[in-house]
Amino acid sequence: MHKAVLCLCMVLLCSGFKAPEATEKVTIIVEVDQSVENFVDRIETRIPRLEVVAKYDTIFKGVAIKGTAGELEKLARLDTVIQQYPVQTYKTLKEELPSFSTDWIRERYDLPFTGKGVKVGxxxxxxxxxxxxxxxxxxxGFDTVDFDDDPMETQGEGETLHGTHVAGVIAADGQMKGIAPGAELYAYRALGPGGMGSSVQVIAAIEEAVEDGMDVINLSLGNDVNGPDWPTSHAVNKAVELGTTVVVAAGNSGPDSWTVGSPATSSKAITVGASSVPDEVPLLSIPGERRHIPVQVMLGSVPWELSKKYPLIKAGKGHDELQEARGKIVVFERGDISFTEKAIKAFQAGAVAVVIYNNDEGIFQGALEGNIPIPVAAVSRDDGEWLLNEGGEAGQWVETLMSQAKEEIAPFSSRGPVTTSWEVKPDLVAPGVNIVSTVPGGYxxxxxxxxxxxxxxxVAALILEAHPDWTPQEVKAALLSSADLMTQEENLYQPTEQGNGMLDIVESIQPELLIESGALEFGRIGDRFFRKQLPIKVKNPTEKQQEIYIERPSLQPGVSWRxxxxxSLAPGETKTANVEIQLSKAFVKPGVHEGYLKLESNxxxxxxxxxxxxxxxxxxxxxxxxLTQSTGRERTLSYRFHLTEEVDKVTxxxxRAGxxxxxxxxxxxxxxxxxLVEGEIQRTSSDLAGPYLATxxxxxxxxxxxYTFPIRFSD
Incomplete structure (x- = not known):
């Protein structure tokens, strides 16, 4: 049987079937072993009451025929008919109206603003x-890749969808409503096929956006340079100085510290980490075992909603044909073939679900292409091997339990601090897990x-609609002052994980207090006895008197606070006060020390x-x-890197790679x-075409x- 027809049969079996009455009109698909045109002529002559609906001669030879069940029964007597298949009504495997996080936010908070009149790039x-x-x-908008005024997503080879997804979250105004559906949306294409681009293109895009008068710029891009001196970070700082609010994604290199990359390292940008929203999370459980395995459903997968116990079957990396997989959960190891290929193999073999475990330490993110009717999820290597050892090889069946997940920092979200400047990043966090939004052709x-x-x-667009005269500094202060601290198992996340906390939309639009000074970044302690004062600047944007009380941080050996x-703040008043820290270096442990100075008002x-x-x-x-090679006669090599501190020597x-x-x-x-360290090297030898490793x-x-960095010189 043809694979396409085999898949059709399995979907029909999964979707259920009801026998028709003899006089009821239905449509069936008939597979034949002769010319389709000859078969149609034969039907029209011998059984004229039947209606030929469609003809197929590419995937397989056959026709779709409509008629009463009694008339259609006559087809079974024709010797040219190989097989008959009932026709079902299909619907997309994704929800026809997806659940948009932005809809949930706008409905929950009944936001009175839409970002009307605010330009967002x-x-x-x-x-x-x-x-x-x-x-x-x-x-x-503008395209700094092709240098024209058509910033359309890359189509065809190297096609992209990222920018369309980002744009939808901000300003979609259709079936999906973005956070600011009334905002004026501008696009600046700085990343080309495959989502790749250079700092030259990004800086050019920032310049175009500022010249076009953008009120807000969103940069959901970055690199691994954890330092404030990279050119893109300088460009962002300059854009803010010129009056543009700039929002930058922190990066996806968490959960380790020091992983925020430029331009998210910009001191004046609003750097955003990712959090998850409360949701039910599926756990796999083996009877008699206390251990529960969390499964991370892949992007594009149908939900994991198994209600029964199922056996497991080991499938390696998916090279071999699956045997005896019907009605089972197939467990693959990551690697060699794509997640989608593994999932299709399992589906065609009759599996109810797929688990793919990592071939390295930790959990991973995965995405599927196309529609797979069964759930596909990722687990860590340790969890996957445990499932196979305790479940598959032991003959145990696995059941699915649903657990209520809390709001938490996403493990992939990059953490601070920033080297050299020792600044706290990210500034705050917002929903960034399983966000449904617009992409070319749908959602x-x-x-x-x-x-x-x-x-x-x-939200910055909403703030500027409500307060059109506010500066980028005031917009940032409103967002950070109103954020809500997040906890993990009753302990606060650290500032370098969450900044000021989770985005609070309502409070940020109409804040009761603006803390304009930002984080207290005392820097690196070098002296034996360290003493430093930093200002905190607070503004009362309300029409009522405010008294602000400040709580000293908990005492630690060798550390004192003033x-x-x-x-006291009158309505509309701004004041600056000093906070001082004194340290005795001998009593302070090496490393990063962080926390929160807590304030209370009204x-x-x-x-x-x-x-x-x-x-x-x-x-x-x-x-x-x-490291780049010039094309001129002098054959110079240009180098650039970021050095986090002064060192004795760099070589x-x-x-040659390989x-x-x-x-x-x-x-x-x-x-x-x-x-930033940069310069040129005179190179007299022949071209260095090909891949290299620079140590x-x-x-x-x-x-x-x-440190080792891969380098490739073009021909």
Whole structure:
């Protein structure tokens, strides 16, 4: 039987079947072993009451025929008929009206503003402005990849959808309603096929957006340079100075610290991490075992809603044909073939669900292409191997339990702090897990800080509609002052995980208090006795008197705080007060120290993150290493990297990738300063076409640290 027909049969079996009456008109599909045209002629001559609805001669030879059940029964007597299939009514395997996080937010809070009149620029992969939910909001833009005024998403080879998804969260106005459906949407395509682009294109897009008068810019892009001195971070700072509110995604390199990358490291940007919203999470359980395995449903999968117990079957990486998989959960190892190919194999073999476990440490994110009728989920390597050992090989059946998941920081969300400046990032967090939004041709769920940032950009548009004269600093202060701290198992997440906390839309639009000074970043402790004052600037935007009380942080050995006892603010008044910290270095443990300074006014609670660091912490000294070869006669090599601190010496050696043959030392720099390091090297040998590995060795305080970066020189 043809595979396409086999799939059709299995879907019919899953969807159920009701026998028709003899006089009831139905449609069936008939597969034949002769010419389709000859068969149709034969039907019209011998059984004229039947109606030929459609003909098929590509996937298989057959026709769709409509008639009464009694008349259709005569077809079975024809020797040219191989098989008959009942026809069912199908619907998309995704919900016809998806559950949009933005709809939930707007309905929950009954937002009185839509962002009307506010210009929002999306710097991304472009936008499908022909999407029915975006065509009304879209007002124009520019393409810094092809340098024209058509910022459409890449189509065909290397096609993209990211920018359209981001744009929908901000300003969709159709079946989906974005956070700010009344905003004026502009698109700036800085990332081309495959979602790739350079800092040159990103900076050009920022410049275009500022020149076009954008009130808000959203940048759901970034790199791994954890430092404030990269050109894109400088460009963002300049855009804010010129009056544009800039929102940037923190990155998806969590849960480790020091993973926020440029331009999210910009001190003036609003950097956004990702959180999940409360939801039911499926857990796999084996009878008699206390351990429960959480499954992360892949993007594009149908929900995991199994209500019975099922056996497991091991399928390796999916190279072999599946045997005896009907009615079972197929467990694959990640690798070699795509998630979609694995899922299709399992579905065609009659499986009820698919679990794919990682081939490396930890959990992973996955996405499916097309519609797979059975759920597909990811688990860690440890969890997958345990399931197979305790379930599959032991003959145990697995059941699904549903657990109520709490609101929490997404594990992939990048964490701070920022090297060199020792700043707290992200500034706040917003929903970024399984966010359904617009994509070319429809809707799709995606997750990442890329999805969290446009929630905040949309709220920034609402704030500017409500307060059109506010500066970017005031918009940022409103968002951060009103954010709600998140906890994990009764303990607060740290500032470098959540910043000021979860986005609070209503409070940010009409804040009772503006804390304009941001986080208290005391920097690195070098002296034996350390003392530093930092200002906190507060503004009363209301028409009532406010008394602000500040609570000292909990006492720690060798640390003391001085804070004002009370700050009195008249309506509309702004005041600045100082907070001082004193440290005795001998009593303070090495590493990053962070927490919150807590404030109270008129019964409302507020918080200001603080951070200081003693000596070194576990962060990379070199990030973002780039090496490019000129095409001129002089054959110069241009290099650029970020150095997190001043070191004794940096050397760079080049090796041929694969063979690891040594190609020589490229450079040696003595006593380089922290920040952006760049320059040129004169190269007299032949072209360096092909892939290489650059090893960067750093000598600091008598220790050596080595970092490896892949390099490819074009022909």
């Amino acid at each position: 999306v710097i991304d992969t472009g936008v499908d402005y022909s999407h029915p939910d975006l065509e009304g909001s879209y007002k124009g 799709q769920p995606l997750q990442g800080t890329s999805m969290a940032a446009p929630h905040v950009a949309g 804070v004002p006892s009370v700050i 019964g409302a609670q507020y918080q200001i993150p603080y951070l200081y660091m003693k000596e070194d912490a576990e962060y990379a000294k070199v990030t973002g290493f780039e 760079v050696d080049l090796y 063979t690891m043959l040594y190609q020589g030392q490229l450079m040696k720099i003595d006593k380089p300063e922290a920040g 960067v060795n750093v000598q600091v305080k008598g220790k050596n640290e080595t």
